[in-house]
Every structure is written in structure tokens, then in C-alpha cells.
Amino acid sequence: MIPRTVFTAEHEMFREQVRRFVEREIMPHHAAWEETGVVPREAWLKAGAAGLLLCNIPEEYGGMGGDFLHSAVVIEEMSRAGASGPAFSLHSDIVAPYLLHYGTEEQKRHWLPRMARGEALAAVAMTEPQGGSDLQSIRTTAIREGDEYVLKGQKIYITNAQGADVIVVAAKTDPTARARGVSLILVETDRPGFARGKPLKKVGCKAMDTSELFFDGVRVPVSNLLGEEGRGFTQLMTELAQERLVQAVRAVTAAEVALEQTIAYVTGRPAFGQTLADFQNTQFRLAEMRAEIAMLRTYVDRCLEVHLQGKLDSVDAAIAKMQATEIQGRVLDGCVQLHGGAGYMWEYPIARAWADARMSRIAGGSIEVMKQIIARSLLPRQEKRPAARAAE
Numbered sequence: 001m002i003p004r005t006v007f008t009a010e011h012e013m014f015r016e017q018v019r020r021f022v023e024r025e026i027m028p029h030h031a032a033w034e035e036t037g038v039v040p041r042e043a044w045l046k047a048g049a050a051g052l053l054l055c056n057i058p059e060e061y062g063g064m065g066g067d068f069l070h071s072a073v074v075i076e077e078m079s080r081a082g083a084s085g086p087a088f089s090l091h092s093d094i095v096a097p098y099l100l101h102y103g104t105e106e107q108k109r110h111w112l113p114r115m116a117r118g119e120a121l122a123a124v125a126m127t128e129p130q131g132g133s134d135l136q137s138i139r140t141t142a143i144r145e146g147d148e149y150v151l152k153g154q155k156i157y158i159t160n161a162q163g164a165d166v167i168v169v170a171a172k173t174d175p176t177a178r179a180r181g182v183s184l185i186l187v188e189t190d191r192p193g194f195a196r197g198k199p200l201k202k203v204g205c206k207a208m209d210t211s212e213l214f215f216d217g218v219r220v221p222v223s224n225l226l227g228e229e230g231r232g233f234t235q236l237m238t239e240l241a242q243e244r245l246v247q248a249v250r251a252v253t254a255a256e257v258a259l260e261q262t263i264a265y266v267t268g269r270p271a272f273g274q275t276l277a278d279f280q281n282t283q284f285r286l287a288e289m290r291a292e293i294a295m296l297r298t299y300v301d302r303c304l305e306v307h308l309q310g311k312l313d314s315v316d317a318a319i320a321k322m323q324a325t326e327i328q329g330r331v332l333d334g335c336v337q338l339h340g341g342a343g344y345m346w347e348y349p350i351a352r353a354w355a356d357a358r359m360s361r362i363a364g365g366s367i368e369v370m371k372q373i374i375a376r377s378l379l380p381r382q383e384k385r386p387a388a389r390a391a392e
């Protein structure tokens with residue numbers, strides 16, 4: 001087996017701490033959180049105290065001052081345990097970077113230390129009922145009136161929505177423009193006119209808090225703008241590369257764990273006077289899955305190295321997310337099949353992991369959107385292609 005070389009001994013020590021925390025503070029409660037559809041604030045506070053939040057944010061803003069590999073350790077250990085409820089990574093590795101990279105000094109000093117302690121929860125709201133893939137067409141507006149923006153609109157499928165104290169909202173400050181009309185605005189959830197729907201009942205990731213949000217004339221000061229007006233779409237596209245790497249890291253770990261669980265299951269399950277593991281079909285399926293995961297792990301680790309150098313581009317991130325989540329889907333489906341009826345029972349971790357995995361090919365940019373990004377990098381722009389020019 002090709003050894004992983006991306007983590008240092010220090011990261012591995014951190015991994016031990018994270019693993020113990022997840023075993024002690026997360027997994028004993030996870031099934032109960034699946035019933036309510038929300039992870040209680042207490043768990044966030046404990047995660048903050050244990051150093052699991054904002055690992056990759058500088059110490060001067062309350063973070064751990066680690067690198068993205070510390071974040072990857074948390075993502076891997078949560079995925080390894082099947083802890084799909086607490087959206088620590090969305091909070092730490094997806095929302096916090098918007099504040100770090102585009103926030104004013106005041107915004108960073110106000111929010112990041114609270115987020116690192118788990119005292120303030122954060123969410124990002126892009127998707128709307130009319131569509132999530134076409135972000136340039138969002139309908140939520142933030143129209144300037146004097147020193148305030150007034151937000152009107154609706155968002156859907158928003159993770160951390162119930163718990164969030166602050167939300168990075170993508171809204172049109174210029175509704176007549178497409179991409180250039182989008183801005184990112186911080187909305188505190190105690191503002192009049194803001195409301196959340198009930199937690200949505202999902203197929204998987206049942207403990208993860210996912211809801212609708214409503215903005216009915218919510219007024220925020222113009223100082224809540226993140227970065228520059230009209231730059232929101234570019235900011236989203238820049239930060240989505242890390243979000244896609246997060247998803248790839250989570251997916252490859254989930255696939256590895258599913259394979260381990262399946263090997264344990266088939267070696268213990270009797271059938272026709274032998275075990276499931278004695279059938280050549282089982283052995284070949286396990287071998288195919290192992291090979292797919294091994295190739296994937298090597299690519300994702302390489303992406304981690306490139307990302308640490310600040311050089312991971314949107315195309316490689318899209319490739320990582322697309323391949324990782326497709327392979328995760330194939331592996332999980334194969335593992336459920338090898339479990340037989342047990343694989344369809346919620347009490348078995350493989351059934352939960354299979355249901356959890358389905359979201360990763362949709363959320364944070366669907367597989368089809370990843371293909372668009374990759375294809376665009378392969379082809380010259382349409383107006384520059386010979387056929388298009390010949391038709392002029």
C-alpha cells in the first residue's frame with residue numbers, strides 16, 4: 001500500500017486528540033441528534049474548547065493557527081466516525097475563510113474568535129428555491145438605502161441555519177446585473193425581518209441542521225458588506241475550491257471506512273457453508289473498490305499538498321470533488337450490496353454512510369457543475385472556436 005506522506009507527526013498527534021473527542025463527545029449523542037435534526041450548541045462549545053474549530057485560522061483571530069492539514073484531520077476523523085451531523089467543517093473551512101479573506105479588521109475581530117470558541121455559529125446562504133447551480137441568477141436582493149442594505153428574498157437547504165448567529169448571504173446589490181450584481185453580506189440572525197423555517201427532513205445527514213431562511217426587509221449597516229460590492233460571485237468562485245477539497249477529503253475517507261466495515265462483515269457472514277468473503281464475486285468487488293480508493297487517495301493527498309502551497313485551482317478542485325464523490329457513491333453502493341439486507345437497515349453504519357454520501361454529489365456544486373468547470377478549461381471559449389467563427 002502506498003503510504004500517506006502528507007501529514008507530519010504533529011498532525012498525527014492532533015489526529016489522536018480529535019479521534020478521542022469524536023468518540024467521547026460526538027458519537028454517543030449522534031443518534032439522538034438525528035431525531036431532532038440539530039446539533040446542540042453545547043457540542044459546538046466543547047469542540048471549540050478542544051480546538052476542533054477554525055484550526056486553519058491565525059491565532060490573532062482566535063483560531064488554532066494551524067494549516068489546512070489540521071482542518072483535513074478534523075474532516076477525516078469526523079468522516080471516519082460517520083459523524084455527519086456537526087457541520088464543523090462548513091463553519092471552520094468554508095464560512096470562516098470568507099471573513100478572513102474579505103472581512104474588515106473589525107468584522108474579523110468580532111466574529112472569528114467567537115466562531116473559534118463555538119459561541120457564534122456561521123452559515124453561508126447561496127441556494128434559493130428557484131435554483132442553486134445558476135448562482136448568477138439569484139433573486140435575493142440587498143438594496144442600499146442610505147447607510148443600510150435592505151435584504152429581501154429566500155434561501156433553501158442552508159446548513160447550520162437553525163444554530164447560525166451570522167450568515168454570509170449572497171444577494172444582488174444590482175438586480176439588473178448577473179455575476180457582477182452579486183455581493184456577500186453578513187447578516188446577524190437577531191435582526192428584525194429574518195426568519196428560519198423548520199429543520200428539513202433529509203434522506204441522510206439527518207443530524208445536520210438544514211433549513212430555509214427568509215429575509216423580509218432585513219436591514220443591515222453597509223459595514224456588513226464582505227469585501228467590495230459586486231465582487232460576490234468572484235469571491236464565491238475563489239473560495240469554492242477549498243469547499244470542494246473539503247468534500248473530496250470527506251468522501252475518500254468515507255469510502256475507505258465503508259470498505260473496512262464491509263471486509264469485516266463479509267468475513268464473518270456465513271453463506272452456503274462458507275463465508276461471503278469466500279465467493280470470488282465478493283473478492284473481485286472488494287479488489288475493485290480498493291483500487292478505486294487507492295488511486296483517489298493519492299490524487300486527493302496531492303491536492304492537499306498543492307493547496308498548502310496556495311496553488312490548487314478551481315479545475316483540480318472540481319476534479320477532486322467529482323471523482324471523490326462519484327467513487328464514494330459507487331463504493332458505498334457496492335458495500336451496501338455486500339451487506340445484503342443488513343446494508344439497508346439504519347442501525348448499520350453502512351446504511352447511514354450510504355444515505356449520507358448521496359448529498360455529496362449534489363451539494364456544494366453538483367457533479368454536472370464540476371463537469372462544466374472541467375470542460376470549460378479544456379475548450380477555447382465558444383466565440384473563439386473555429387466552427388463558431390465560420391458561422392459568423
Ligand SMILES: Cc1cc2nc3c(=O)[nH]c(=O)nc-3n(C[C@H](O)[C@H](O)[C@H](O)COP(=O)(O)OP(=O)(O)OC[C@H]3O[C@@H](n4cnc5c(N)ncnc54)[C@H](O)[C@@H]3O)c2cc1C
Pocket residue numbers: 123124125126127128130131132133134156157158159160202205210359362363364365366367368369
Ligand atoms: C444537505 C444539503 C446541504 C446544503 N447546504 C447548503 C448550504 O449550506 N448553503 C447553500 O447555499 N446551499 C446548500 N445546499 C444546496 C446545494 O448547494 C444545492 O442543492 C446545489 O448547488 C444544487 O442546486 P439545486 O438543488 O437548486 O439544483 P438545480 O440547480 O436545480 O439542479 C438540478 C439538477 O440539474 C443539474 N443542472 C443544473 N444546471 C445544469 C447545467 N447547466 N447543465 C447540466 N446540468 C445542470 C444539476 O447538476 C442537478 O443535477 C445544500 C444542499 C444539501 C442537499
